[in-house]
Amino acid sequence: MAVENRIDITQPLWDQSTFVGRFRHFAFISNPLLSFVPEKELIQAKELYNKYKQGQEPPGTTMSQVIRAKQLYESAFHPDSGELQNVFGRMSFQMPGGCLITGAMLQWYRTATAVVFWQWVNQSFNALVNYTNRNANSPLTTTQMGVAYASATSAAMATALSFKFVIQKRATNPILARFVPFVAVAAANWVNIPLMRQNEILLGLDVTDENGKVIGKSQVAPIKGISQVVTSRIIMCAPGMLLLPVIMERIEPKAWMQRIRWAHIGIQTGIVGLW
Known part of the structure; x- marks a missing residue:
């Protein structure tokens, strides 16, 4: 079953017209702990991100998994090219x-x-x-x-x-x-x-x-x-x-x-x- 109450995964989770919203968004994707996530997990996150964007995520996918995939994808992949960035x-x-x-x-x-x-x-x-x-x-x-x-x-x-x-x-x-x-x-x-x-x-x-x-x-x-x-x-x-x-x-x-x-x-x- 597809995830209920779908979100636009390409957009920030918080209102970007406010300072607090922008702060929460960038803290979300620039958490230092994300630098230590294994490449395999990052690739899996990208796959789920793209599948969810197309409405084709696997049955049983939860919203927490979608949000985690969004966080990992946006922290590690280039927003224009989609290429995995150098960790440093x-x-x-x-x-x-x-x-x-x-x-x-x-x-x-x-x-x-x-x-x-x-x-x-x-x-x-x-x-x-x-x-x-x-x-x-x-x-x-x-x-x-x-x-x-x-x-x-x-x-x-x-x-x-x-x-x-x-x-x-x-x-x-x-x-x-x-x-x-x-x-x-x-x-x-x-x-x-x-x-x-x-x-x-x-x-x-x-x-x-x-x-x-x-x-x-x-x-x-x-x-x-x-x-x-x-x-x-x-x-x-x-x-x-x-x-x-x-x-x-x-x-x-x-x-x-x-x-x-x-x-x-x-x-x-x-x-x-x-x-």
């Missing part, structure tokens, strides 16, 4: 992956080698996320992706090193050196994301009416959307990357903190996660 590029991996890298950048900032290495790791992770979640209707060539990656990584490293050396020479307050990672991340975001989404800016995005019919293309929409993405990413990382250095500068000299230096990265990663 999925939104469900953003919290654990981003927290670990941010904690490492904040912990190891004192030497030029450490700054360069962790900025490279961070921008490689960002490039993977941007590529994984790219607009499939505006594909990038290998050359374009390479230029975007190299440019963002170079921008992050150059900004971080320049800021670090200026502070070392002129600043009297050592805490300023702890802000090197944030300055580099902010600068790189303005390079990485626009370059990774450059075709959307150059070619425009399809504009549809209320029935889904394409009525034209817009170049304003991608510019506005990408600008909002860049700004929001900087704002989201600001609390942890701006407040945590102040906290660590105050508590690191404490005797009990000196005894657990090995745990400092774990402490910073945990605090970043809470923020």
Whole structure:
């Protein structure tokens, strides 16, 4: 028997005109635990998702199974192409992956080698996320992706090193050196994301009416959307990357903190996660 009280499985379960509805929807599909779901279970979820969408789900299928399939499908498969995404590029991996890298950048900032290495790791992770979640209707060539990656990584490293050396020479307050990672991340975001989404800016995005019919293309929409993405990413990382250095500068000299230096990265990663 088909599931009673059918839902439109392609639409969010909550009202997207409200903040709470949007929050619940994205929390639903970006739960970090979804990153650990086996590929076999994800494939099965996709099959049930597609069958339910066509009204051909197996007899005895329950609504809870349908909703679980929806959650797994939307968390792991590209919305345009339907391809299984790389686990490290999925939104469900953003919290654990981003927290670990941010904690490492904040912990190891004192030497030029450490700054360069962790900025490279961070921008490689960002490039993977941007590529994984790219607009499939505006594909990038290998050359374009390479230029975007190299440019963002170079921008992050150059900004971080320049800021670090200026502070070392002129600043009297050592805490300023702890802000090197944030300055580099902010600068790189303005390079990485626009370059990774450059075709959307150059070619425009399809504009549809209320029935889904394409009525034209817009170049304003991608510019506005990408600008909002860049700004929001900087704002989201600001609390942890701006407040945590102040906290660590105050508590690191404490005797009990000196005894657990090995745990400092774990402490910073945990605090970043809470923020």
